[in-house]
Amino acid sequence: xxxxxxxxxxxxxxxxxxxxxxxxxxxxxxxxxxxxxxxxxxxxxxxxxxxxxxxxxxxxxxxxxxxxxxxxxxxxxxxxxxxxxxxxxxxxxxxxxxxxxxxxxxxxxxxxxxxxxxxxxxxxxxxxxxxxxxxxxxxxxxxxxxxxxxxxxxxxxxxxxxxxxxxxxxxxxxxxxxxxxxxxxxxxxxxxxxxxxxxxxxxxxxxxxxxxxxxxxxxxxxxxxxxxxxxxxxxxxxxxxxxxxxxxxxxxxxxxxxxxxxxxxxxxxxxxxxxxxxxxxxxxxxxxxxxxxxxxxxxxxxxxxxxxxxxxxxxxxxxxxxxxxxxxxxxxxxxxxxxxxxxxxxxxxxxxxxxxxxxxxxxxxxxxxxxxxxxxxxxxxxxxxxxxxxxxxxxxxxxxxxxxxxxxxxxxxxxxxxxxxxxxxxxx
Amino acid sequence: xxxxxxxxxxxxxxxxxxxxxxxxxxxxxxxxxxxxxxxxxxxxxxxxxxxxxxxxxxxxxxxxxxxxxxxxxxxxxxxxxxxxxxxxxxxxxxxxxxxxxxxxxxxxxxxxxxxxxxxxxxxxxxxxxxxxxxxxxxxxxxxxxxxxxxxxxxxxxxxxxxxxxxxxxxxxxxxxxxxxxxxxxxxxxxxxxxxxxxxxxxxxxxxxxxxxxxxxxxxxxxxxxxxxxxx
Numbered sequence: 001x002x003x004x005x006x007x008x009x010x011x012x013x014x015x016x017x018x019x020x021x022x023x024x025x026x027x028x029x030x031x032x033x034x035x036x037x038x039x040x041x042x043x044x045x046x047x048x049x050x051x052x053x054x055x056x057x058x059x060x061x062x063x064x065x066x067x068x069x070x071x072x073x074x075x076x077x078x079x080x081x082x083x084x085x086x087x088x089x090x091x092x093x094x095x096x097x098x099x100x101x102x103x104x105x106x107x108x109x110x111x112x113x114x115x116x117x118x119x120x121x122x123x124x125x126x127x128x129x130x131x132x133x134x135x136x137x138x139x140x141x142x143x144x145x146x147x148x149x150x151x152x153x154x155x156x157x158x159x160x161x162x163x164x165x166x167x168x169x170x171x172x173x174x175x176x177x178x179x180x181x182x183x184x185x186x187x188x189x190x191x192x193x194x195x196x197x198x199x200x201x202x203x204x205x206x207x208x209x210x211x212x213x214x215x216x217x218x219x220x221x222x223x224x225x226x227x228x229x230x231x232x233x234x235x236x237x238x239x240x241x242x243x244x245x246x247x248x249x250x251x252x253x254x255x256x257x258x259x260x261x262x263x264x265x266x267x268x269x270x271x272x273x274x275x276x277x278x279x280x281x282x283x284x285x286x287x288x289x290x291x292x293x294x295x296x297x298x299x300x301x302x303x304x305x306x307x308x309x310x311x312x313x314x315x316x317x318x319x320x321x322x323x324x325x326x327x328x329x330x331x332x333x334x335x336x337x338x339x340x341x342x343x344x345x346x347x348x349x350x351x352x353x354x355x356x357x358x359x360x361x362x363x364x365x366x367x368x369x370x371x372x373x374x375x376x377x378x379x380x381x382x383x384x385x386x387x388x389x390x391x392x393x394x395x396x397x398x399x400x401x402x403x404x405x406x407x408x409x410x411x412x413x414x415x416x417x418x419x420x421x422x423x424x425x426x427x428x
Numbered sequence: 429x430x431x432x433x434x435x436x437x438x439x440x441x442x443x444x445x446x447x448x449x450x451x452x453x454x455x456x457x458x459x460x461x462x463x464x465x466x467x468x469x470x471x472x473x474x475x476x477x478x479x480x481x482x483x484x485x486x487x488x489x490x491x492x493x494x495x496x497x498x499x500x501x502x503x504x505x506x507x508x509x510x511x512x513x514x515x516x517x518x519x520x521x522x523x524x525x526x527x528x529x530x531x532x533x534x535x536x537x538x539x540x541x542x543x544x545x546x547x548x549x550x551x552x553x554x555x556x557x558x559x560x561x562x563x564x565x566x567x568x569x570x571x572x573x574x575x576x577x578x579x580x581x582x583x584x585x586x587x588x589x590x591x592x593x594x595x596x597x598x599x600x601x602x603x604x605x606x607x608x609x610x611x612x613x614x615x616x617x618x619x620x621x622x623x624x625x626x627x628x629x630x631x632x633x634x635x636x637x638x639x640x641x642x643x644x645x646x647x648x649x650x651x652x653x654x655x656x657x658x659x
């Protein structure tokens with residue numbers, strides 16, 4: 001009978017079903033195109049490499065197609081800023097319009113094309129039926145690594161935004177699997193972190209930018225898996241028996257344009273709405289902190305003597321081993337509100353927008369430090385909204401605080417490793 | 429009035445079947461204490477009034493998810509006169525697992541072999557009579573999208589409600605049958621359990637380590653005897 005009577009009983013039932021079906025069913029199901037595709041996509045050996053290749057193709061598509069559009073938006077907003085600076089007589093108002101509104105909106109809207117294209121690509125994978133296969137392929141690995149197969153869907157959603165992802169864990173049956181999936185979910189790189197990678201990676205890594213960004217996503221997945229394994233082993237709460245994963249694979253289908261655009265719009269506009277509300281409020285606060293005291297900053301010109309700089313300089317010693325200067329630290333500090341705010345903060349701190357911002361940022365980092373900064377952005381505390389979701393879904397202050405503390409420590413450790421390894425290998 | 433529960437795997441055409449049977453008129457509420465939707469409708473066929481209760485779509489009847497528990501508790505505790513199991517004919521092998529579990533629950537099952545047209549288009553030829561004989565329950569081929577076989581299904585439901593039959597037993601092989609019998613004997617001493625639940629099903633669920641059934645047995649005065657037979 002073996003070790004587990006439940007498995008034995010299930011096997012017996014399937015034996016019976018098999019014998020019934022073989023007696024009543026004549027005719028064989030012809031091999032459909034769907035079956036043939038599954039033979040390839042669900043292959044034991046090739047399944048994972050195919051998954052990684054498609055994911056990579058999605059990234060290339062996202063960045064290559066959206067780059068010219070982003071440049072256009074960028075140009076428009078820096079022109080608007082210039083107009084404000086030259087035509088508005090009141091200095092403080094001009095500074096607010098140019099450095100607050102135009103630079104702020106510009107630096108966010110620049111990321112609308114890559115985000116929309118990313119969701120378009122994701123919608124193609126989803127509507128063709130491949131995404132369900134990806135869940136299936138990855139489950140084989142995930143299960144061994146301590147996560148539940150159903151965790152995969154919330155993890156995938158995490159690439160869009162961790163807030164709905166944390167909420168999507170409701171489909172997971174057991175409490176342990178749910179909390180575990182919630183805790184590692186913020187390591188899935190959400191779309192708000194993408195602007196930071198694009199800015200820093202694009203400015204510093206040159207031809208290797210796409211690879212570096214892709215690497216961040218893989219790093220996030222890898223860390224999520226490591227942490228899940230670690231928590232499963234080290235925390236008594238997570239030690240429990242785990243049910244198997246049952247999931248239906250829909251037939252492959254040709255996606256419709258309507259469906260694709262609907263999916264893209266739903267998720268993309270979500271980002272836009274956020275950019276329009278939370279970020280707008282944050283932008284005003286940031287502009288104030290970076291231009292005041294008005295006299296000390298000589299009318300918002302000298303950011304180095306602003307309130308913002310004070311915050312950054314206070315925290316700087318903590319980050320010296322990582323090689324982040326006060327501007328990076330300030331950006332990370334405000335990134336807690338929403339991770340894309342890191343980009344705006346850089347914009348305010350360097351007083352530059354668009355292509356100038358890129359240049360300004362490139363002077364802040366060496367390639368190794370850029371990677372360390374991107375990794376830090378990926379890992380450190382989830383944004384306010386995600387934390388709220390974690391608190392709501394776990395119903396526990398303890399787990400929420402745990403998420404904050406472990407991610408801060410992990411971010412610091414990983415960035416330090418990147419910097420140290422980089423130095424050992426002889427990179428500046 | 430005959431009480432009929434509709435059950436089936438997800439994506440077998442269950443909601444469409446519900447609409448076909450009830451004419452789309454449904455009372456929609458929630459299952460007690462749950463956020464899962466409960467739909468109840470009425471069907472009158474040949475002068476017989478039937479209450480149709482839509483159970484959540486599930487692949488099996490374990491205690492692991494809310495949906496499965498709702499479906500299972502309804503069948504075990506409310507004891508509907510007939511349980512219509514909607515089976516996807518184009519995916520017979522997977523769908524029959526739920527059917528076997530319903531038989532184990534000693535429900536009065538009628539199988540609606542739905543998507544019969546899709547199965548045919550895929551090149552399957554299903555011997556309906558033989559399937560009915562092997563399962564020991566009526567099997568009606570249907571196509572919910574075109575309402576084919578719906579009248580026959582209604583006839584079969586009324587017929588099944590009149591003539592409650594004992595479902596066939598699923599044999600698990602001598603070694604495990606001995607344990608099942610021993611556990612069942614111990615359970616049979618508890619009259620309240622015998623009245624409310626199929627004892628063989630309780631024994632099998634205990635073997636599977638089903639949490640809800642374990643909780644039930646915990647409350648029994650014969651708890652120690654049952655657990656001893658189990659080990």
